[in-house]
Amino acid sequence: MAKPAVSERTNRPVPWADADGIIDAPEGSVNIAYEAVDRHVLHGNGAERALLWLGKEGERRDFTYADLADASARFANVLTAHGLKPGDGVFSLMGRVPELYFAALGTLKAGLVFTPLFSAFGPEPIRTRMEIGDAAVLVTTAQLYKRKIAAWRDQIPTLRLILIVGDEAPEGCVAFGPAMAGASAEFETRRTGPDDPALVHFTSGTTGKPKGVVHVHNAVLYHAFSGRVALDLTPGTIYWCTADPGWVTGTCYGIVSPLVNRVTMIVDEAEFDLDRWYATVQREKVEVWYSAPTAIRMMMRAGAAAAAPYDFSSLRFLASVGEPLNPEAVIWSAQVFGQPFHDNWWQTETGGIMIANCPGDEVKPGSMGKAMPGIEAGIVERSGDTLRQLDDGEVGELVLRPGWPSMMRAYLHEQARYNKCFVDDWYLSGDLAMRDADGYFWFVGRADDLIKTSGHLVGPFEVESALIEHPAVAEAGVIGIPDETAGEIVKAYVTLNPDFTPDEALERDIRGHARKKLGPAVAPREVVFRNTLPKTRSGKIMRRLLKARELGLPEGDISTLETDET
Ligand code: ATP
Ligand code: MG
Secondary structure (H helix, E strand, O other), rough: OOOOEEEEOOOOOOOHHHOOOOOOOOOOOOOOHHHHHHHHOOOOOOOOOOEEOOOOOOOOOEEEEHHHHHHHHHHHHHHHOOOOOOOEEEEOOOOOOOHHHHHHHHHHHOEEEEEEEOOOOOOOHHHHHHOOEEEEEEEEOHHHHHHHHOOOOHOOOOOEEEEEEEOOOOOOEEHHHHHHOOOOOOOOOOOOOOOEEEEEEEOOOOOOOOEEEEEEOOHHHHHHHHHHHHHHHOOOOOEEEOOOOHHHHHHHHHHHHHHHHEEEEEEEEEOOOOHHHHHHHHHOOOOOEOOOOOHHHHHHHOOHHOOOOOOOOOOOEEEEOOOOOOOOHHHHHHHHHOEEEEEEEOOOOOOOOOOOOOOOOOOOOOOOEEEOOOOOOEEEEEOOEEEOOOOOEEEEEEEEEEOOOOOOOOOOOHHHHOOOOEOEEEEEEEEEEOOOOOOOEEEEEEEEOOOEEOEEEEEEEHHHHHOOOOEEEEEEEEEEEOOOOOOOEEEEEEEEEOOOOOOOOHHHHHHHHHHHOOHHHOOEEEEEEOOOOEEOOOOOOOOHHHHHHOOOOOOOOOEOOOOOOO
């Protein structure tokens, strides 16, 4: 295991090297499922509630740590009984049902590699991901199987076992319920090594073709640590991460980190619904809530009045990830919930939170926060194979010094693309940002999304944040379009709050507002009204798609596209 380094920020040993005894795997081995589940049972905490599952139709089911230990052991035995071996790929394709969590933990116990897929994917994105990941097992539902898998299952040569949630299965598949009931609840968790692959997550596909990112068992050290430091997870905390495990947040901070930290985690099967969400926070006395800007903007759009009937006094810490969190959303949430959503930044590749507004930090609305303890982050200018470190206040690419345990180890079958991420011993994030004199990082935009207009560099986030301060604007996506004189001009697509009608006067008013906030060089020349913005299923605005359509270019990989109405 890595020798403890000293954190620049706290000047103490880096806690992920296990200062607090959170990790206690047998010497030389580390297994995520052991740390997340088995260890709690061994230490006499098996009766504590691990998972509260809320079904779409109002059902509630509680699972203790002992229940999860039992179910994951059974699942591990099912895999072994079918001849599957450590390293084989297990995919899940289902909504947020308890079986998904049993399968994830059981796969890790047995030393196989788990990949959750978002259940709303169409057949083609499912198939390509299963091919890239050499899927040996798929766990899904009868309905999803029939609609999305049956037609091509025989064409995936590696696929050996399909488990169907429930008591019955179509021909050629195995029913999950009876298989679990017939399996032993005793399983000796495999002593995986720190560098053994554990999870493969596909990126959101915001900027192009999604990458299959490999994470190893040692990542659990960082999940344990960052959950405590950045999300305030302690034993018994009632915690709700709203992300789907089909995305990295929903696994790392929706399964691993909370369980390792022995919290009670809430899993809601349903999709976003404002009243349901508010009622859940109130009824279950949620203490820590981890969500995303797209949901927070929907809350804002509904207004403070929609939140007023609910009691949010249980909330102790709110955090957000996935996209830039507009300053407006930080200020609004502080007013409505008694404390703001705390922005944090990371990527599928980093496997864990890298930059954060941690509990106790002073929040600067619009900033992603400071580098996590032990994480070295920089801002650089890249020219060819060399990097130049930039000063505070300058905009450049956000880079990280590799070495923390949850960092990716590969892009599946894309070695060259992986190698390109590293220059001079730094990992290049592909995001542009600025660091201020206090060490806070400010997101500017994806490197690909930067707009160059009349000699100015414009980050879409700045323009979008100014636009949503206009009372009519709910969400905004901003792109640059080629222009002979200016190089590029700024163009904005916006959705409106209820009670506003799109017309020319409103368009002029929004442009005027932006000009006042940003100045004429940076303010959008044109504002287009849309019913929705094209977004990935993980809730990110797909600016590249707005741009491709604007310019009549090919749309590229849109396998993760969700909403899209003009
Ligand atoms: P792809 O790499 O396939 O284009 P993606 O980068 O959207 O997709 P993810 O790994 O899910 O896939 O998302 C990470 C990216 O999300 C970051 O690189 C950054 O651009 C954005 N992001 C995440 N958190 C924040 C944040 N707090 N502020 C601004 N941007 C964020
Ligand atoms: Mg990315």
